[in-house]
Amino acid sequence: MYVASESPLLKTGFFAIVKSHKTRANAKAWHCCYSTHAMTALRTPTPSSTRTQQQDPSNSLGLSMEDLKAELALRDAVQMLNTPRQLRMFFVHLLVNECVRKPRSTWEAFRDAFAQDFIQESDNVNVGVNQALEEIGRSLEEHGKSLGVYGLPESSFHSREVEVEIAHWKNRELLASRAGKAAAKLNAEQYEIYSEILQAVEEGQPLCAFVDGKAGRGKTFLVHSICNKLRSQGHIVLATATSGFAAQLYPGGRTTHSTFKVPVDEDKADLVSPIEPHDPRGELIREASVIIWDEAPMAKNAVLKCVDETCRRVMRNNLPFGGKVLVLLGDFRQTCPVIPYGNRRQIVGASIRSSALWQHFAVRRLTQPIRNAEDLPFADFVDSIGDGAGPLVPLDILQRVEERDHLIDFVYPPDALADPAKCLKRAILAPTNSQVDEYNNEILSRIGGATRTYRCFDMLKEDCAIDGVTPQAALAGVARTPPPGLPAHVLTLKTNGVYRLMCNYAPDRGLVKNTRVVVRAVGKRVVTVRILRGVGGVSVVDAEDILISRISFSTPLESGHMLIRRQFPLAPAYATTFNSCQGLTLDVVGVDLTRPVFSHGQLYTALSRIRHRSHARHTGHTIPVLGFGVAFGRAGRDPRSLTKPAVSEALKVGLRHFDTARMYNNEDHLGEVIRESGIPREELFITTKVDSAFHEYNKTTASVTDSLQRLGLDYVDLVLLHDPRAGRTLRLEAYKALLDLRAQGKIRSAGVSNYGVKHLEEIAAAGYEAPSVNQVELHPFCQQRPIVAYCKAHNIAIEAYCPLVRGKTDDPVIVKIANRADREEHLQLNKDPGQVLIRWSLQHGFIPLPLSSSPARIKSNADVFDFSLTESDIAELDALDQGPAGSVSWNPVDTE
Incomplete structure (x- = not known):
């Protein structure tokens, strides 16, 4: 293991992690040993030195062992809290996040504090202790753990x-009163599904339905x-x-x-x-009349299969899902x-719709808007985005603000910032x-409260180089480009601030990922x-105080190392990314589009959070998903005679x-025709490029000018560095200029x-933000899979030039798909290969650019x-990939 991170317990210092060689219940726990030598990274000791340090790993460093124990x-917590229930929940949290070195000893030390309420209620120590153990055991089950995993005594109550x-x-x-009132409010579609499910339960009939x-x-x-x-x-x-x-949206x-x-x-x-x-859980599943599974499309088909096999085994019934x-x-x-670095074919293959079990599900559809029923034109507008109904997303239906501060004032006026409860349904x-970080920092600066800054512990499981990347280099890369999904390296928390759990x-207490909380105290x-x-x-703000401590997050790095970060699992919640807002129903929303959104799916998720267009403001525009290439000024073509009419x-x-692009020699011609069209500038999206001959800071600046x-034009929507041929130093200067x-x-x-x-990685290694777009040659014969996987993993939009393979449209597979009959309507597709x-x-x-x-x-x-291609159509086209050999253009992606 290799570690290089500043200790939050010391003003300066780095620490090493020593893996215990003793056998114990929590075999993954790690000992922390701190060094007061600032800026010094310590490698994992050898086994012989480890044994000495495990007896008192702080003695040689002159620190008190008490500072290193989770028991602190x-x-x-005992001093801060009055309720044993909160202590039990905190103990479970420490256990599942491997913060307790000796769980049994810790239990014995704090047993009476954990069980105090049960002891007082029963007036019997043994009864109270067993009740506390039973509750701790149930909480551990929510994390897939048990008392035995940590060497804790089993409760005598079962x-x-x-x-x-x-x-x-x-x-x-x-419950009956609530059910009656709800049934009266169901629309026809909802009531039909409701009745079908109740009837299946009443008659004891199996049913598999997808709503x-x-x-x-x-x-x-x-x-x-x-x-x-x-x-x-x-x-x-x-x-x-x-x-x-x-899951927290539903009782129980x-x-x-x-x-x-x-x-x-x-x-x-x-x-x-x-x-x-x-098993008790098996009995519960067997006795359940209905199993409901929301967000099922997020799950992989392997999970669906596991649930099916579990139900069959528990029910002793070989019908799908045991006849439930x-x-x-x-x-x-x-x-x-979620398939890391996965392409469409892999994602589709992992979907529950690709499972052999899918054939057993009757699909029932809800089509009537409920959330935004008061604004049906807005509902239709959002649907059109989700359905990919056209190349453009006109935002005229929404009100626009020109300044970031105005957006903040709309979503979070002073009265909302003064009352954390009012922030729950705003974002x-x-x-x-x-962009999210900028908003959160600005909003937190407007709130009064005590602050405290916490630095994380970063470590690698491996202390050796992988594919030539040393641990030092891997951690240096983490510092420059933090991996997504982890708490901040330096986290500042403020009392009265609203944060989300990560x-x-x-x-079992409602503390799940993305739950909003208000910070009450920072210890x-x-x-x-x-x-x-x-x-x-x-x-409302809950009346119960909850304690949060640091936990371990792990994520694989591109170097092949496994990063482990220990930090408080909190992040500011005033602003969030489009990808993180799913599941929220919001009353007030501000959508920042100052940098164009390159995925209409993201915009659909964002706008579908609200009920009415008046609840939203935006600050920009989106990129049309279908472009038009104007490379007429190349290969001897006359740019003026072709560009303007096209x-x-x-x-x-x-x-x-x-x-x-500059090298197309037709920027002036494009400018003329769009001015003559009379179309407002804000409705147009213009891209140009700077070729490698101008990849130096001042030259790039001059080229864009x-x-x-x-x-x-006063501005260009998107400027690309046309190719990477200038070499690392000059292309990085050019990117900084952009x-x-x-x-x-x-x-x-x-x-x-x-x-x-490698060119994209060098941008990240230089500490710059990822490009908004990477435009490469892309079509079924040249699919650039490693590049596409990297871009999708790093939220880089992908534009496809030569999408028509320069007229190579006579391939038998493409022609067959264009001529196929619609499988449901039995009609000819009647589309051409292009x-x-x-x-x-x-x-x-x-984003294709034909x-x-x-x-x-x-x-x-x-x-x-x-029209849409079917999954089998996509699979057949994907199979045409020839790698670099399928390129029909210059394709300089391998340039050093």
Whole structure:
């Protein structure tokens, strides 16, 4: 193991981690040894020296061992809290995050404090201690753990999970009242699904249903109605969701993984749950009348298979899912399985729709808007984005503000910042983490409160070089370019500030990933928070204090090393990325589009959070998903005779995204035709490029200035470095120039073209933010898979030039797909091969830039939003990949 990170317990200093060689229940725990020698990275000691340090790893460094024990945090907790319940939850948190070196000893030391309420209630120490153990055990089960894993004594009480579940819903009159009121509010679509499920339960018939509904169609309300009705009749309903955040939307909800004890290693094709028929959990599943699974499209088909096999085993019934009533819900437009660096084919292959079990599901659709029913034109507008109905997203339907401060004032006026509860259903959404950080820092500066800064512990599991990358270099890269999904290296917390949890901290207490909390106190080792909840349509601050301590996050680095970061699992929650806002229903939203959004799926997720257009403001525009290449000034072509008529035709058919370059020699011609068109500048998206001959800071700045003059524009929407041939030093200078030009308002976004993975990595290694776009040659014969995987993993939009393979449209596979009959309607597709190629790009999430001077072809290339390729079509086209050999252009992605 290799470590190089500043200790939060010392003003200066780095530390090493020593893995214990003793056998104990928590075999993954690590000892922390601190060095007061600043800026010195210590390697893991040899086994012989390790044994000495394990007896007292701080003696040789002159530190007190007491400063290194997790028990200090518990002692702080005992002094700060009054309720044993909070202490038990905190102990579970320390256990599951491997913060306790000797769990049994810690339990013995704090046993009476953990069990104080139960002891007083029962007036019996043994009874109280066993009740405390039972509760701790149930909480550990939410994390897939048990008392035995940590060497803790088993409780002598073994409450049946069935009894606990039934007792939880004992107020049947209240549930029946809620169910009756809810049933009266169901629309026709909801009521049909509701009745079908109740009938299946009443008749004891198996049912597998998938409820397909876009955002805001009332899926959550439907589930609440079903749960209340069945529970009021004494039935057991297992309400689950793929994410912990969604699970908390339902009373008694928990994650599907937790409910069925699905192993977390989803990369395996076969996952086996340890649940057996005689287990308490097995009995609970057997007695359940209905299983509900929200966000099912997010899960991999291996998880669906595991749930199926578990149900069959528990029910001793070989029907699908053991003959249970299983209801899946979700929206495939928003969610899909997460496959690191995966391409579309891999993602589709992992989807539950690719499972052999999918054939057993009856699809039921919710189409009527509920969330934004008061503004149906806005609902239609959001749907059109989600459906990819056209190349443009006109934002005229939303109000626009010109300044960032105005956006903050709209979403978070002073009265909202003074009351954390009012912040629960407000958010500013932006496409990049850097923009989110800027907003959060500004908003936190407007709030009064005590602050404390916490530095993380960073370590690598490996202390050797991997593929030539040393541990020092790997950690240096982490410092320059923080991996996504981890808490900040330096985290400043402020009392009265609103933050979100970055992990499933305590699911049984409602503390799951993305839960909003308000910070109440900032201690040396412990932070006190309270949950923000929505109760009956009103946002409130929970009355219970909860303690948070540092936990371990792990993530693989591109070097092949495994990074482990210990930090408080908190991040400011006033602003968030489009990708992180799913599952929220918001009353007030600000959408930052000062840097164009390059994915309409992201915009769909963002705008579908709100009920009415008046609840939103935006600060910019989006990039059209279909562009038009104007490289007519190359290969001896006359740019004037081709550019103006071609662009005029493109404008006539609704295209607004034009891609030119300095080397095309037609920037002035493009500028003329767009001025003559009379189309407002804000409706157009113009890209130009700086070729490698001008890749030096001053030359790049001058080149962009010249392009603006030739185009006759005050700004360009996107400027790309045309190729990487200038060499590392000059291309980095050029990229820095683009970032500075963006700050000056001369360009909206900075990107690159023809960049391979190594060129993109050098930008990250230099400490610069990732490019907005990488434009490369892309079509079925040259799919640039490593580049595409890197870009998707780092939120870099991908533009495809030569999407029509320069006329290579007579391939038998492409022709066959263009001529195929529609599988459902039995109609001919009646599309030409060029349209098939453009759809292939669009459905892979690329932004294609077809080029043509033929009016008929220009019109045809734009007419691609009334059909979709099937998954089998995509698979056949993907199989045409020839790698670099399939290139039809210069494709300098391997340039040094």
